[in-house]
Amino acid sequence: MTLARRIIPCLDTDGARVVKGVNFAGLRDAGDPAALAARYNVEGADELVVLDIAASRDRQPTFLETIRRVAAELAIPLTAGGGIRSLDDGRAVIRAGADKITVNTAAVKRPELITELSREFGAQAVVLAIDAKFESSSATNLGCVAVANWSELPAVVESQAENPHWDVRIRGGRDSTHLDALDWAKLAVELGAGEILLTSMDRDGTQSGFDIALTNAISTSVSVPVIASGGAKSPQHFAEVFTAGAADAALAASIFHDNTQSIRALKQFLASQQIEVRLPC
Amino acid sequence: MTVTIIDYGAGNVPSVERALQKLGLASERVTQPNELAAVSAIILPGVGHYAAIIRALDQQNLRAPLLDAIARGVPFLGICLGLQALYSGSEEAPALCGLNLFSGSVRSLPTTVKLPHMGWNRLGFQRPSRLLQGLSESDYFYFAHTFAAAIPANEVVACCEHGANFTAVLEHKTIFATQFHPEKSGAAGARLLQNFVSLAA
Numbered sequence: 001m002t003l004a005r006r007i008i009p010c011l012d013t014d015g016a017r018v019v020k021g022v023n024f025a026g027l028r029d030a031g032d033p034a035a036l037a038a039r040y041n042v043e044g045a046d047e048l049v050v051l052d053i054a055a056s057r058d059r060q061p062t063f064l065e066t067i068r069r070v071a072a073e074l075a076i077p078l079t080a081g082g083g084i085r086s087l088d089d090g091r092a093v094i095r096a097g098a099d100k101i102t103v104n105t106a107a108v109k110r111p112e113l114i115t116e117l118s119r120e121f122g123a124q125a126v127v128l129a130i131d132a133k134f135e136s137s138s139a140t141n142l143g144c145v146a147v148a149n150w151s152e153l154p155a156v157v158e159s160q161a162e163n164p165h166w167d168v169r170i171r172g173g174r175d176s177t178h179l180d181a182l183d184w185a186k187l188a189v190e191l192g193a194g195e196i197l198l199t200s201m202d203r204d205g206t207q208s209g210f211d212i213a214l215t216n217a218i219s220t221s222v223s224v225p226v227i228a229s230g231g232a233k234s235p236q237h238f239a240e241v242f243t244a245g246a247a248d249a250a251l252a253a254s255i256f257h258d259n260t261q262s263i264r265a266l267k268q269f270l271a272s273q274q275i276e277v278r279l280p281c
Numbered sequence: 282m283t284v285t286i287i288d289y290g291a292g293n294v295p296s297v298e299r300a301l302q303k304l305g306l307a308s309e310r311v312t313q314p315n316e317l318a319a320v321s322a323i324i325l326p327g328v329g330h331y332a333a334i335i336r337a338l339d340q341q342n343l344r345a346p347l348l349d350a351i352a353r354g355v356p357f358l359g360i361c362l363g364l365q366a367l368y369s370g371s372e373e374a375p376a377l378c379g380l381n382l383f384s385g386s387v388r389s390l391p392t393t394v395k396l397p398h399m400g401w402n403r404l405g406f407q408r409p410s411r412l413l414q415g416l417s418e419s420d421y422f423y424f425a426h427t428f429a430a431a432i433p434a435n436e437v438v439a440c441c442e443h444g445a446n447f448t449a450v451l452e453h454k455t456i457f458a459t460q461f462h463p464e465k466s467g468a469a470g471a472r473l474l475q476n477f478v479s480l481a482a
Contacts, residue, residue: 001442004401122329124397124425278401278421
């Protein structure tokens with residue numbers, strides 16, 4: 001009895017359609033979310049993540065309808081997020097059929113959101129998404145996003161990171177926060193996050209492999225499961241992130257959508273490497 | 282036959298409904314005590330905090346009619362918190378009394394492993410089980426929990442391990458419960474739900 005490492009396809013949507021891009025830019029259409037969900041459900045995906053990558057207020061009803069359509073296809077857990085700013089937003093996503101909620105930008109701006117969601121739905125339903133980008137030199141204030149509630153942030157994130165570190169990016173990766181991803185991950189767990197979805201901005205869309213150093217640094221520092229994301233292409237990349245990266249789960253999008261990598265073959269490869277996975281029957 | 286789902290506001294009620302629907306089974310949600318008077322099978326789903334399920338059962342005055350129905354032999358399936366609620370209490374909310382059908386308390390899994398215990402795991406079969414008919418120790422089920430019941434009870438038919446051994450499946454007369462989520466456990470979970478409904482029919 002060993003907890004299996006999870007393989008999680010991710011549907012980035014514009015609310016209604018699945019889109020894909022490189023380094024968070026240059027989006028193109030990649031299909032119907034419900035159709036892809038149905039396919040992954042039978043191919044042996046362990047969970048599914050659906051994100052609304054633009055997450056504007058007026059598109060929320062469309063996205064909730066997408067969650068309903070996707071949930072109807074699944075006999076596996078569903079995580080959904082993008083633009084969740086309040087307990088009410090979270091409740092709407094859960095009611096639409098998601099089992100877990102991801103929060104990102106809004107949690108950086110108002111960390112108590114994590115605690116509010118965790119109290120209402122349980123820590124197992126609250127996934128903190130972190131978009132991290134390596135900064136080799138000390139951070140400067142240029143381009144720093146204005147954070148309204150800085151004064152409410154606990155001391156651990158008040159000081160700006162000085163040394164080489166992974167910087168937390170928000171608003172789809174556009175803005176630097178000068179928060180150290182390691183500090184933010186630890187704080188979020190204290191506040192009630194039950195899982196971390198960690199995306200390497202440096203690797204996302206490059207298909208050059210997961211960021212092993214980043215994943216290992218976060219996964220070995222927090223007490224909750226970590227989902228690695230960004231840069232996956234080959235089965236070997238997944239094997240590396242589960243062993244050297246210490247990831248509990250690994251997420252990818254385009255390689256699954258394009259059929260360049262079947263989930264079944266990926267899991268068979270991982271099993272051959274003595275990595276515990278749930279093999280589809 | 283219609284399966285009665287106790288709706289105390291848990292997030293996984295729609296998932297349980299969908300899973301039953303895919304098996305071609307009708308279900309109804311109940312929120313009122315009188316609605317439990319003449320039911321043929323009951324599912325108590327649950328996810329989140331122990332206090333939420335216990336408080337809701339009491340605030341909705343469902344505790345007594347639920348215990349009555351179980352005592353009458355109406356087949357019952359508790360899911361996740363719906364399993365934990367069957368014990369006398371939980372370390373997660375020490376001030377609250379559980380349904381007390383099984384002795385023992387629900388405790389946190391050890392912090393030597395990552396918590397929540399989140400994802401797919403297999404079972405260790407302890408005793409022959411009607412609920413697990415057609416399933417094996419190679420099947421995976423989806424777990425998402427931090428607290429769990431220890432194993433002393435004779436009613437435990439399958440255990441799981443994450444830092445410590447804990448109760449994964451309970452079975453006693455017409456009372457059944459799973460710590461994992463059959464409604465999220467793919468084909469294996471669907472088989473378990475089918476077994477439960479067949480036992481109730």
